[in-house]
Amino acid sequence: MKKRDIALAILSLLLFYAIVQSSAGALIKFIASIFIFILLTNYYKRTYNIPTMYGFLLLRTRKGLLLLNKIAKKHSDLITLLADMSLGLTFGLLSLFLLDWMSFKRRLVSVVGGFLLLIGIFFLYPAATLYITSFASMPASSQTVQGFDIVLPLITFIGGLFSSTILVTYKAAFSILAMLWDKFVVGSDVVVAQGATLLLPGVTIPLVEGIFALATVLIIHEAAHGILAIAGRIRLKSTGLVFFGSLPVGGFVEPDEQELMRRPKEVQARTIIAGVGANFFATLIFGFIFLSFLAITGPFTANGCFITGGNLPHGTVVTAINGVPGCSSHIEANSTVDLTLSSGETVTFVSDANGKIGILAYPLGSNSMLRFYSNPLLSFLYxxxxxxxxxxxxxxxxxxxxxxxxxxxxxxxxxxxKSLLYKALRYSVLLSFLLLLLPGLL
Known part of the structure; x- marks a missing residue:
């Protein structure tokens, strides 16, 4: 690449950072950033004849194949077992009937392993959803699965995460459809609940940390597909990095799809489920690291309040109330209340007759999953x-x-x-999934 184009890439990243750090609205920042990287993607595509897919640059290389081949050959039995456990997690007890290429003992091992993986996921799910509320107003789990307290675990046990994920998607889509009907047809004064939130670096989640995390997740996912493809003796055309303009967003593995479709059902299933399975195993690993980090850094976290709604923007951190650090200060009725924010700014409210100032808050501190670190390194790692x-x-x-x-x-x-069942599930779930995205566009 020419020095001029390297300088152009660096300049675009600096401009992107300046846009994200500006005081413009999230939508304006998002559109401006997308515009810059679309221009840069088209420029690099024309100048260097770089292939693209869905608007992303694919920098192909065969260097990563050596590492994937080494892992696949050295740990073939282990990675096959992990893939089978992922299938057990996906289909639950139905795996005993669906995975008919395995011996009954192997199917039983896959189901038990899948259930153990499921227990770990259920344990970490509350921590993950609570953490992400620091960036976005996520739909409450009670809104999504209300009334499913008994049914959902039973469906997950019998049909695995595949079945329960479809069920929850249907339920959430139906709830949103009912609220949209009440609002626009009946004319009721109803607030349509958020169905889904896109996690976009620099928009809904921090820029640098978000890019780092997203790239890690995509590399894990794609590498797993590649390793299981090699284990199934499917040729890999190439590996490489994915860029949006000058912004690295992940990696990819390119198996020979025609060769994959000619392989036995078990090879296809293991290769396809590998990416999802790798993400779930990575969830357990990073969950353990994350919880350990919280335990170790407890003494270094600041006390305060995390604002989730009301008269202050979502995500605002209050470090003191009327000069008293923390979130537990008593507020008198009909009194002036000074809130000190993490930015150093002070905002003033007048409480009502009940001592309320119209904000919803979650306490921060060493005993909380939500943290505020004044140390930049700890904040970055968190x-x-x-x-x-x-x-x-x-x-x-x-x-x-x-x-x-x-x-x-x-x-x-x-x-x-390509049965009727496949088509019915495919298009009904697609419609439900699109309905979840609709409230964010209104």
Missing amino acids: HVLGLTLVINLFVGIINLLPVPLFDGDYILSIFAG
């Missing part, structure tokens, strides 16, 4: 670990949905073919 945990978990879950381009779509086609 968000990198937290985001890597969250994105691994959500990418794994969402990828199980049988919608076009998702791993769940390929998995369903392997076991159901």
Whole structure:
């Protein structure tokens, strides 16, 4: 690459950083950033004839193949077992009938291993969802699965995460559809709940930490596909890095898809489920690291309040109330209340007759999952670990949905073919998934 174009890449990253740090609205910053990187992507594509996919530059190389080959050959039995456990997690007890190429003992091991993995995911799910509320107003789990207290665990036990994820998607979409009907047809004064939140670096999550976490998740996902493809003796055309303009956003592995489709069902299933399975195993690893980090750094965290709604923007951190550090200061009725923010700014409210000032807050501190670190390094590590945990978990879950381009779509086609069941699930889940995105566009 010419020095001029390297300088152009550096300049675009600096401009991107300046846009993200500006006081403009999130939508304006997002559109401006996308515009810059689209221009740069097209420039590099024309200048260096770099292939693209869905608007991203694919820098192909065969250097990563050596490492993937080494892992696949040295740990073939282990990675096959992990893939089978991932299938057990995906289909639950149904695995005993669906994974008919295995011996019954192997199927039982896969199901038990999948359940153990599921227990770990359920343990970390509350921590992940609580952490991500520091950036976005996530839909409350009670809104999504209300009334499913008994049904959902039972469905997960019988049909695995594949079945329960579809069920929750249907339930959430139906709830949003009902609220939209009440609002626009009936005319009720209803607030439509948020269905889904896109985690966009620099927009809804921190820029640098978000890019770092997202790249880690994508590399783990794609590398797992490649390793299982090699273990199944499927030729890999190339590996490489994915860029959006000058912004690195992940990696990719390119198996020979025609060769993959000619392989036995078990090879196809293990290769496809590998990415999702790797994300779930990575969730456990990063979850352990994240919780350990919280335990070790407890003495270094600041006390205060994390604002979740009301008269202050979501995500605001209050470090003191009327000069008293923390979040537990008593507020008198009809009194002036000074809130000190983490930025150093002070905002003033007048409480009502009940001593309320119209904000919703969550306490911060060493006993809380939500943290505020004044130390930049600790803050950086906190968000990198937290985001890597969250994105691994959500990418794994969402990828199980049988919608076009998702791993769940390929998995369903392997076991159901192009049957009526496949088509009904595919398009009904796709419609439900799109409904979850609709409230964010209104």
